[in-house]
Amino acid sequence: MRSIKILSLATLGALALSSTAFAQDATSDTSADTASGKHFAVVGGISLLQPKSSPTDGIKKFDGGPAPTLSASYYFNDNFAVELWGAADKFNHRVRTDGGAKAGTVEQQPIALSAQYHFGAADNTFRPFVGAGYYESNFSNEKIDGLSATGNHVGVETAKGAIGTVGVDMNINSTWFARADARYMHARPELRVGGAGTGEDLKLDPWTVGFGIGARF
Secondary structure, eight states: OHHEEEEEEEHHHHHHHHHHHHHHHHHHGGGOOSSTOOEEEEEEEEEEEOOOOOTTTEEEEOOEEEEEEEEEEEEESEEEEEEEEEEOOOOOEEEEETTTTEEEEEEEEEEEEEEEESSSSSTTEEEEEEEEEEEEEEEEEEOOOOGGGTTTEEOOOEEEEEEEEEEEESSSSSSEEEEEEEEEEOOEEEEEEETHHHHHEEOOEEEEEEEEEEEEO
């Protein structure tokens, strides 16, 4: 329920931010109705994050899960942009052992800054794009004590590294567009037991697949 509320607020925020631009489009000459030259865009949507299987000995997988996401972009021109993207709520994962049993749960919330290149003209119906940048993902509410033979608390340090993005925007009009994207994060956070580092990295390397609605102005 919390995720649904946050996603609704994100969508309403996108609507509010673009309402002025939308009104101007409606009253202007149709010959000037173009996406070209607009420098800002916001997108609200939802993404599914799935870490890779067998990230370390004893762990079979971190189950994937959905969360609402938000992004804000600044376009230097019609093709080059910089994007701030992140989860508006936390992704929740169940941790499973090699035997498939549940060992606990953990949450994470990534945020990323990326440079992007958008192909084609701004008013094309379909505009694929690629991006690369840096991200951090904070892990919290770790309840995975079943992995420790000593009974000490098991935690995961903050993941940091490179992020790559591929996606496509489908223009609805000069203001509104739909977006589908996939993101890869190189994630090797250290596993911690009893608050101390173990020197053992979790090879999570998650993918996200997302869908959203955006507005430019």
